[in-house]
């Protein structure tokens with residue numbers, strides 16, 4: 001049976017970053033991705049400047065969109081808005097994740113695409129893992145198994161089926177429009193309004209897809225998704241004179257229970273959860289790639305630490321991620337999904353945005369002096 005120190009399921013952000021940090025410490029690492037790569041992924045692909053420090057790379061310009069985001073414009077339900085200068089990376093996930101897959105391989109990790117998780121069993125001192133390759137099951141063994149398979153996490157589902165809902169717990173739709181508009185391609189527009197999104201804000205920004213600059217108009221809802229997203233698109237077309245056709249539509253749905261108090265779960269024994277699989281996607285912050293990269297990096301650090309001490313990797317991982325986990329749980333309790341009117345949303349935003357803005361400004365500066373593993377996730 002082929003043996004690795006670590007097998008990682010999922011070649012997205014969390015899996016690639018984890019593989020990179022393991023491999024560069026000479027940990028024999030296999031990471032597998034069920035899709036053929038580069039694979040598409042419904043994601044806005046927007047991140048803060050500290051993201052590159054967490055990943056530990058200077059991102060090549062050709063892996064990013066033509067327009068990086070330099071301004072944030074937040075619209076409240078009553079029509080008022082605030083505009084602030086704010087740098088954010090912007091990339092498409094097919095290009096970017098493919099680049100991260102390569103970064104991890106350059107450090108020595110072994111990568112297989114079109115290879116998926118088929119099952120596992122914890123045995124004394126390790127884990128036996130079944131992988132599906134071309135319809136055949138291949139049996140491998142490892143010391144640690146990492147679930148980095150995103151918001152429909154396959155290993156977690158086997159271990160904790162109660163964390164999932166039988167049907168979708170909500171979703172998002174992005175419309176890609178090719179055409180002219182009064183929108184600024186370097187601004188991320190956020191619209192808070194329960195008519196369009198009852199989880200967070202609805203969004204508009206510019207994205208480079210296969211060399212073409214397109215306007216992305218997107219939103220999410222836990223029911224009647226299409227109706228809410230289409231009504232947002234109609235609103236944006238009118239407000240910004242957005243002409244042109246929708247040339248691409250992408251949707252995403254989740255089955256993990258976002259409101260469950262047990263949403264964040266880091267794993268057990270020799271099986272660790274990272275990124276969305278750990279429930280670290282944060283709909284209150286509206287992002288998840290930073291938590292995915294950071295949890296992947298910290299899981300690697302925990303495994304490396306356990307190899308040279310008597311400590312348990314799982315205990316170390318829980319300790320390293322405490323700050324991020326506490327923040328995610330705190331944010332979860334401040335979500336907007338329980339609000340039923342735009343008046344209530346306006347009051348909620350009034351109460352939270354001032355403190356969030358201040359916190360964000362302070363941490364923006366402090367993060368520059370913190371070690372990458374210690375950054376406070378924004379906003």
Ligand SMILES: Cc1cc2nc3c(=O)[nH]c(=O)nc-3n(C[C@H](O)[C@H](O)[C@H](O)COP(=O)(O)OP(=O)(O)OC[C@H]3O[C@@H](n4cnc5c(N)ncnc54)[C@H](O)[C@@H]3O)c2cc1C
Pocket residue numbers: 009010011012013014015032033034035039041042043044045046047115116117148149150151152154172173174252274275276277281286287288289290292
């Ligand atoms: C519409 C939308 C917009 C978003 N916008 C942003 C944003 O702007 N900024 C931000 O920071 N976050 C954003 N997020 C969240 C972000 O996409 C996630 O938090 C992030 O992708 C998590 O990374 P991950 O590596 O944990 O999971 P993923 O990126 O989902 O990677 C998991 C990988 O595992 C693979 N996989 C699944 N099952 C198996 C299996 N059985 N075997 C092998 N491989 C498997 C999948 O194919 C996938 O490639 C957005 C999410 C959505 C849905």
